[in-house]
Amino acid sequence: MPTQQVTVTDRLVSFVFYCAPLDRYNGMYSDLHGLDTSKYGVTDSASYLTRLPFVVVDVDTKKVIYPTSGAYKEFPGRTYTSALHDGKRSVHSLDAIHIPDEVKRIALHIANDAFRYHRNFQLYPWTVPDAAHSKIHIFELRSDVQNKFIEKNNLPSIPSENTLVVKSAPTNEYYGFLTGDLWRKVSHEYTDADISRLCPSGTISRNALAGDMPHPQVAAHPSHALVPAMTNAVTPHSDGPHAYVGPVLGGSSPASVPAVVSAPALPQVTGSVETIAVDWLATLAPIYAAGAGSRSMAPLTVEIPTLGITLTFIGRALANAINTSDNTTIQQAIKRTSPRTFAAALKAAWRLHIDKLSLSSSWRPMLGSRLHKMGDGLDVTSFEDSLEHIDFTIHNHGAGDRNLPFPTSSGGQKLAKLYAELNRDSETLHGAIYTPWLNWVEPHDTHMHITAKGE
Numbered sequence: 155m156p157t158q159q160v161t162v163t164d165r166l167v168s169f170v171f172y173c174a175p176l177d178r179y180n181g182m183y184s185d186l187h188g189l190d191t192s193k194y195g196v197t198d199s200a201s202y203l204t205r206l207p208f209v210v211v212d213v214d215t216k217k218v219i220y221p222t223s224g225a226y227k228e229f230p231g232r233t234y235t236s237a238l239h240d241g242k243r244s245v246h247s248l249d250a251i252h253i254p255d256e257v258k259r260i261a262l263h264i265a266n267d268a269f270r271y272h273r274n275f276q277l278y279p280w281t282v283p284d285a286a287h288s289k290i291h292i293f294e295l296r297s298d299v300q301n302k303f304i305e306k307n308n309l310p311s312i313p314s315e316n317t318l319v320v321k322s323a324p325t326n327e328y329y330g331f332l333t334g335d336l337w338r339k340v341s342h343e344y345t346d347a348d349i350s351r352l353c354p355s356g357t358i359s360r361n362a363l364a365g366d367m368p369h370p371q372v373a374a375h376p377s378h379a380l381v382p383a384m385t386n387a388v389t390p391h392s393d394g395p396h397a398y399v400g401p402v403l404g405g406s407s408p409a410s411v412p413a414v415v416s417a418p419a420l421p422q423v424t425g426s427v428e429t430i431a432v433d434w435l436a437t438l439a440p441i442y443a444a445g446a447g448s449r450s451m452a453p454l455t456v457e458i459p460t461l462g463i464t465l466t467f468i469g470r471a472l473a474n475a476i477n478t479s480d481n482t483t484i485q486q487a488i489k490r491t492s493p494r495t496f497a498a499a500l501k502a503a504w505r506l507h508i509d510k511l512s513l514s515s516s517w518r519p520m521l522g523s524r525l526h527k528m529g530d531g532l533d534v535t536s537f538e539d540s541l542e543h544i545d546f547t548i549h550n551h552g553a554g555d556r557n558l559p560f561p562t563s564s565g566g567q568k569l570a571k572l573y574a575e576l577n578r579d580s581e582t583l584h585g586a587i588y589t590p591w592l593n594w595v596e597p598h599d600t601h602m603h604i605t606a607k608g609e
């Protein structure tokens with residue numbers, strides 16, 4: 155059987171990624187929306203991809219052809235360009251990739267889709283031409299500026315989603331668009347199985363009254379170990395001020411959750427220590443069920459009855475996911491956020507008797523570093539402890555507060571405890587909790603950023 159005529163023996167392919175610019179300085183945005191800032195998506199800290207995981211695969215065999223060793227490669231550091239008529243963009247030039255002779259078509263997997271567990275979405279499947287060196291330009295764009303972008307940059311056409319188009323000149327150059335909608339397809343949506351794997355059921359404990367933490371702070375058990383513990387744990391509610399009073403979740407589908415795991419979790423109070431068995435799949439279920447079919451920017455409140463905590467996604471918390479896409483919904487954005495981020499935040503809040511937490515960002519495709527793009531980041535803007543009358547906004551007074559100790563107010567000291575809890579949590583990347591005071595890095599003046607462990 156004849157095979158393809160290969161006239162070039164060594165084919166090289168280079169990818170260059172141009173990250174989305176800020177909407178505020180983007181003339182293409184104002185051409186479309188004028189002075190209306192409600193459509194802003196790329197705000198505050200423009201997109202960049204340094205250290206984003208990726209692999210290149212043979213489309214047909216799914217075999218990884220790059221890197222040739224190691225699980226994945228990471229995007230290199232950035233340079234900048236302002237040559238695309240829409241403001242300043244970060245640019246990442248990947249090393250040239252040798253295409254083995256037997257490979258006809260290649261594709262990328264990026265972000266959390268680059269991990270072996272996932273690799274669900276082949277990005278830009280493309281037949282490699284018989285050319286010594288092909289260069290591919292990927293432009294990260296809001297979905298709504300595609301027409302403007304080709305017009306201002308003299309490009310022949312809008313590429314169909316997830317395809318590459320040849321440039322008019324120079325030869326052997328191609329381009330594709332990375333919109334918010336394509337980012338959604340690339341990014342892994344956490345399943346019940348992922349949640350159970352990443353956040354196994356366990357018990358957490360706290361001082362029954364607000365104050366010092368009991369020891370040990372957190373004990374994780376396999377679910378079967380809960381049976382005897384829970385039998386003993388079904389004691390009447392404590393009459394302490396922080397006794398569990400919320401309703402009990404019925405649990406999730408029997409197909410994915412063993413019955414024992416979804417049994418009611420009631421607190422056990424021994425002396426001054428209160429312990430509760432947490433089934434994270436059931437506990438996080440209200441979060442992942444929120445915002446179905448909605449693209450609303452309004453605040454969204456989610457009750458976590460098993461822990462007695464109210465989570466609020468503040469107004470515009472998901473604006474980057476929504477406004478850079480045509481179709482992404484609130485629920486789709488939330489479902490791309492690692493369960494470890496929510497589990498860590500809720501665990502720390504519960505242990506400190508915090509009953510309200512406000513969030514300003516979770517998964518987002520086109521803003522800031524790789525962390526939120528991979529679903530590993532969660533931003534907290536305020537918290538409340540109703541019993542102690544603490545209502546604290548995580549916002550410094552300016553540059554002078556950066557990298558200084560937390561405020562001495564009761565709220566500031568509560569934040570200090572929250573920060574300490576998060577930094578020793580099993581779900582988080584220690585050292586990668588950023589605040590407007592301690593461990594400040596750009597741009598964390600108005601929130602605390604939590605980084606969860608990746609896969």
Ligand SMILES: [Zn+2]
Pocket residue numbers: 515526531532533602603604
């Ligand atoms: Zn963040």
